[in-house]
Amino acid sequence: MMHTLHRLGESIPFEDAIASLLLTVNVFTSIEWFLDHVFGPGMDVLADLLGTPMLGYPYMQRAYLAAVCIALIGPVVGTFLVHREMAMISDTLAHTAFAGVAVGLFLNSALSLSLSPLLTAFVVAVVTALLVELLVEHAGAYSDTSLAIVLTGGFAVGSILITATDGGIAVGIDAYLFGSLATVSTENVGILVLMSVIVGSLVTLAYRPLLYVTFDATAARAARLNVRLYKRLMVVLTALVVVSAMQIMGVILVAAMLVVPVAAAAQVAGSFKQSILLAVLAAEFAAIAGVTLSYVYGIAAGGSIVLAAIAVYAVALGFQGLAHRLPTVRRLHSQRPGQTREGLEADGGERE
Amino acid sequence: MTTATTERERAGDPLISVDDVTFGYGEIPVLESVSIDVEPGSFLGLVGPNGSGKSTLLDLMLGLRRPDSGTVSLFGEPAHEFDAGERIGYVAQDATKAARDMPVTVREVVEMGRYPRRLFGRFSTADRRAVEEALEQVGITDLASRRVGRLSGGQRQRVFIARALASEADLLALDEPTVGVDAESREEFYSLIHELNATGLTVILIEHDIGVVTTHATDIACINRQLYFDGNPEEFVETDALSQAYGKDQHVLQHDHR
Incomplete structure (x- = not known):
């Protein structure tokens, strides 16, 4: 696995990344080992310490680990999307990923294959991402209309394929x-x-070119950066994140993880790097709080996570509003960048 | 200021040479048979009415677009093949739009000037020094950790100039850089550009305000699809090129202006 990653770092081949993702089955063995021998026992100890038995249940342990991962990758990719005003693309790709799931289920049923629907979802989402990007390269700008057409079109294909497949499969659809x-x-x-x-x-690895392209694509092009490559990288990463987070968050809500924590962080962050860090922190808080609430009250996890994230956003907005109204707070705020982070964490802690 | 020169670049050659360039968006002609040279160390002001093709000409000069016919050379190479991005500093018309909401600091923006030289890996001492010097040179060192979006329009424009200085660019291209900047800051801004030009930096400026251009530029090109004037400001104010370029119905008449 180390070898694979090293190679990835050098040449950025996405197809390879997906291929190795699907081929390296032994990753799952190591994850299983990690869950059984490291993460599981760790959580068991935590469960004893906190007196919360739910942390000891293997399926809750898996849920927490999954949520923590989503809360990491969502905002990391989302930060670049939101500041290029492309937040809608994550929603669009999520809905076409649903078509991908349906394609997988349909092919399995029609041709008696045993493809993972997640695999077809990855393929369909990545291909759609690149097609949308090619379209944009031709038209010159993102258009709400064309994204809405792709979004609804993808979902329409999905719904048709689901109904065209034997009735049995509709059962798992709610989960997606x-x-x-x-x-x-x-x-x-x-x-x-x-x-x-x-x-x-x-x-x-690609932090600098991604930042430059996000901030000022024309100047990046004049500086001879391969702007197209990095824009494509952005949408492919979005597709990967959306599909892998889909099963926990749901197709309809997954985009929130790429957008809401980022919007919250943008209110209070003192720099771009800090905004990524704060967005991840906000998302982690929302994810852990959401999963916990979901278990305790028996409510939907995706919805709980999104509402927790929106609550963090509201707090950040309030904090920012306060900073604008009170000149003294504002001065502190601009003089001491650390202040903002403390603020958000304090607000976050209060909600817990 | 000069960095590694390209093989085909020779002393005395123009830095940019536009030769008989024609360009259109689809069927709509934007530029016709435009020829113009930009000498190293000069300050070229591009003037012309709205939609006259000034920005397109700048894009062609920088190799961001390719002409339908004619050739453009940049630092002695065909402009679209030129790849030493660090030699070009570009401040686009809409550069400040994204800067307003994005939580990015002055220092982070100025560091972008080093990206063409160091897109991956750690910044060297030289990289960091170049950034500090650029901040110093335009007088924004004390603003370095402020968010760009929370600066005044005039301060923000200085950040973009500092980005070009950090990359140790030989050519500074400005496309209406002072839109939405108050009069006093504009004056300071153009004094700064004037000073930088005096140290050997070649400047191309697109600007609505003819007064600014005639005050600071060493050369003026007046275009409206065609080139109406190319020469120094003293001659420019004595010709009627401006009224011709602005006043003429560009679809009907065909002036023989040269």
């Missing part, structure tokens, strides 16, 4: 649409951990 904690398998967690590593290292 609204997300589910109970169905999080070791395989899902494995994919999320792997995605965290892939997305994390690609964004770390």
Whole structure:
């Protein structure tokens, strides 16, 4: 696995990334080992310490680990999307990923294959991402209308394929649409951990060009950066994140993880790097709070996570509003960048 | 200021040479048979009415677009093949739009000037020094950790100039850089550009305000699809090129202006 990652870091081949993702089945064995021998026992100890038995249940342990991964990769990719005013593309890709799931189920049923629907979802989402990007390269700008057409079109294809397939499969569809904690398998967690590593290292590696292209694409082009390459990288990463987070968050809500924590962080962050860090912190808080609430009250996990994230956003907005109204706070705020982070954490802690 | 020169670049050659360039968006002609040279160390002001093709000409000069016919050379190479991005500093018309909401600091923006030289890997001492010197040179060192979006329009424009200085660019291209900047800051801004030009930096400026251009530029090109004037400011104010370029119905008449 180390070898694979090293190679990825050097040449950024996405197809290879997906191929190795799907081929390296032994990743799942190591994830299983990690869950059984490291993460599981650790959580068991935590469960004893806090007197909360739910932390000891293997499926809750998987859910927490998955949520933590989503809260990492969502904002990391989302920060670049939101500031290029492309937040809608994550929603669009999520809905076409649903078509991908349907394609997988349909092919399995029609041709008696045993493809993972997640695999077809990855393929369909990545291909759509690149097609949308090519379209944009031709037209020159993102248009709400064309994204809305792709979004609804993808979802329409999905719904037709679901109904065209034998009735039995409609059963699992709710889990994809609204997300589910109970169905999080070791395989899902494995994919999320792997995605965290892939997305994390690609964004770390390509941080500078991604930042330049996000901030000022024309100047980046004049400076001879390969702007097209990095824009494509951005949408492919989005597709990967959206599909891997889909099973927990649900197709309909997954985009929130790429947008809401980022919007919250943008209110209070003192720099771009700090905004990524704060967005991840906000998302982690929302994810852990959401999963916990979901278990305690028996409510939907995706919805709980999104509402927790929106609550953090509201707090950040309030904090920012306060800073504008009170000149003294504002001065502190601009003089001491550390202040903002403390502020958000304090606000976050208060909600817990 | 000069960095590694390209093989085909020779002393005395123009820095940019536009030769008989024609360009259109689809069927709509934007530029016709434009020829113009930009000498190293000069300050070229591009003037012309709205939609006259000034920005397109600048894009062609920088190799961001390719002409339908004619050739453009940049630092002695075909402009679209030129790849030493660090030699070009570009401040686009809409550069400040994204800067307003994005939580990015002055220092982070100025560091972008080093990206063409060091897109990956750690910044060297030289990289960091170049950034500090650029901040110093335009007088924004004390603003370095402020968010760009929370600066005044005039301060923000200085950040973009500092980005070009950090990259140790030889050519500074400005496309209406002072839109939405108050009069006093504009004056300071153009004094700064004037000073930088005096140290050997070649400047191309697109600007609505003819007064600014005639005050600071060493050369003026007046275009409206065609080139109406190319020469020094003293001659420019004595010709009627401006009224011709602005006043003429560009679809009907065909002036023989040279």
